[in-house]
Amino acid sequence: MTHAHPLHVDVEVACLCCLAPQPFHFTSLSDQVVCSLCVHHIGAEKSERRDLEHVKLWASRWALAETAHADYIAETDALLFGRDKDLTALRDQVAELSAIVAGQFTAGIEGVRSLLQNDLVKRAERNTELARRQIDWAMAGIWRIEALHHDAAAQKCSCGRMAGSCDESAAIDPLRQALLDWEKKNVALLQGGRRHGLPADHPAVLAQRIR
Ligand SMILES: [Zn+2]
Ligand SMILES: [Zn+2]
Ligand SMILES: [Zn+2]
Incomplete structure (x- = not known):
């Protein structure tokens, strides 16, 4: 066979x-x-x-x-038990991480808010605003002096004195460029509807009022 x-x-x-x-x-x-x-x-x-x-x-x-079958069942049970434990641990971890992330997010927002409300920042803003107003006030004064004392025709100052013999004109000469820059900046602010430092009798302010 x-x-x-x-x-x-x-x-x-x-x-x-x-x-x-x-x-x-x-x-x-x-x-x-x-x-x-x-x-x-x-x-x-x-x-x-x-x-x-x-x-x-x-x-x-x-x-x-x-015996092998019993061993297999015991092994499988142990494996399932282990998986259950792993799953529980993972679920705990996810919950923990979620809490941390949520906490950090809240902490981040709070942090930014407290920074914005920080006394130092507020004080600095106030000081900047104060300095800006003082500059505006001084520049408006210089602007008035310049309106009375600027180069006019025939080598004369607009006040009537000869150019070079007007003390007021000579005094504001080093500030004329800064005055022009300040004026330009503030006219732009005025035309943009923003707060500006031009005096009420400045031609740009008057023109705006008429319009
Ligand atoms: Zn046999
Ligand atoms: Zn046999
Ligand atoms: Zn003059």
Whole structure:
């Protein structure tokens, strides 16, 4: 009787005697498909011993399988328990991180707000505003002096004195450029509808009022 199993490799095949899957290494198609435990079972006169050995074999195999199954169940339980613990830990971590992120966001907003409300910042803003008003006040004064004392026709100051002999004109000479810049800036503020430092009788203010 020949078999159809592959040759020259380790295979697990059901033994034709005990019917249990057993390791085989066939070298010929005419090799008997009978395991090493069963080689002495062949022959009708040995049937009693053969049956007893088969029962023992199957009983031990069943016990092994049972143990393996119990082990597998225990392992799976342990694995599931571990996963549960991991999941709980992860959920806790997510909650913790969410709380931290939410807290930091609130803290960030509060931080910016408190910085804006900071006394130093407020004081600096107030000082800047104060300085700006003082400059406006001084420049408006200079502007009035300049309105009375600027170069007019025929080498004369607008006040009537000869150019070069007017002390007021000479006094404001170093400030004329700064005055022009300030005037330009404030006219732009006025035309933009913003707060400006021009005096009420400045031509730009009068023109704006007429318009
Ligand atoms: Zn066998
Ligand atoms: Zn057998
Ligand atoms: Zn003058």
